[in-house]
Amino acid sequence: MTDGPVAILFDIDGTLITSGGAGTRAWALAFDEVYGVKVDISQFSDLGMTDPEVAVRSFEAVLGRKPQPKELVSILERHVHYLAQTVESSERYKVLDGAEELLTDLIGRGYMLGLVSGNSEKGAHIKLSRANLNRFFSFGGFGSDSADRSELTKTALQRAELAFGRQIALPQFLSVGDTARDVEAAHAVGIKCVGVATSKFTKQDLLDAGADYVIGSLREGLPIQSSVSVQ
Numbered sequence: 001m002t003d004g005p006v007a008i009l010f011d012i013d014g015t016l017i018t019s020g021g022a023g024t025r026a027w028a029l030a031f032d033e034v035y036g037v038k039v040d041i042s043q044f045s046d047l048g049m050t051d052p053e054v055a056v057r058s059f060e061a062v063l064g065r066k067p068q069p070k071e072l073v074s075i076l077e078r079h080v081h082y083l084a085q086t087v088e089s090s091e092r093y094k095v096l097d098g099a100e101e102l103l104t105d106l107i108g109r110g111y112m113l114g115l116v117s118g119n120s121e122k123g124a125h126i127k128l129s130r131a132n133l134n135r136f137f138s139f140g141g142f143g144s145d146s147a148d149r150s151e152l153t154k155t156a157l158q159r160a161e162l163a164f165g166r167q168i169a170l171p172q173f174l175s176v177g178d179t180a181r182d183v184e185a186a187h188a189v190g191i192k193c194v195g196v197a198t199s200k201f202t203k204q205d206l207l208d209a210g211a212d213y214v215i216g217s218l219r220e221g222l223p224i225q226s227s228v229s230v231q
């Protein structure tokens with residue numbers, strides 16, 4: 001058993017890719033179709049929020065009440081439906097600097113890679129499929145598992161152990177994300193977090209949020225030993 005990480009969890013938006021506003025446009029189309037209302041979710045949501053959180057906040061803001069469970073399921077489903085279109089047509093979609101090279105390198109060195117994302121599982125796969133990045137990931141925790149980012153991170157850890165076939169000690173996990181919420185969720189489940197300053201949060205912001213390490217982009221690599229043996 002190695003002391004270093006075995007499993008590395010990646011956030012998606014602002015960490016691996018930017019969808020260029022595809023998520024926001026998909027929410028607008030979903031709310032327009034179902035309720036005939038114009039919604040700009042950027043007014044009610046923050047980076048790092050889970051899809052269920054975004055949906056509930058937006059729903060409450062424009063309709064003035066909490067959604068019923070069936071209504072929440074419906075708006076989340078419509079969001080994913082439109083996301084397939086908005087991601088495909090997004091002119092500003094891009095893979096962030098160094099992401100594909102880093103994932104290729106980590107897989108080659110024997111790490112298990114997973115996703116930890118506030119997107120629903122289907123939404124996560126839609127966002128990554130345009131750049132053919134799904135192939136790197138063998139497990140994950142998603143916004144479709146829980147509205148709470150800490151809970152869905154815990155789910156990711158459990159699925160990593162299932163995929164690995166045995167228990168993985170907490171120090172052998174590492175999380176990588178671009179927002180304070182990623183740092184908080186990682187620490188809530190007892191794992192370390194690398195903050196990557198590729199979106200709104202600066203290195204200092206991420207340090208202030210408690211990140212264990214910070215990097216300017218994935219091109220800099222992760223602060224882990226040069227090789228790992230998974231046995």
Ligand SMILES: [Mg+2]
Pocket residue numbers: 011012013014015047048177178179
């Ligand atoms: Mg993010």
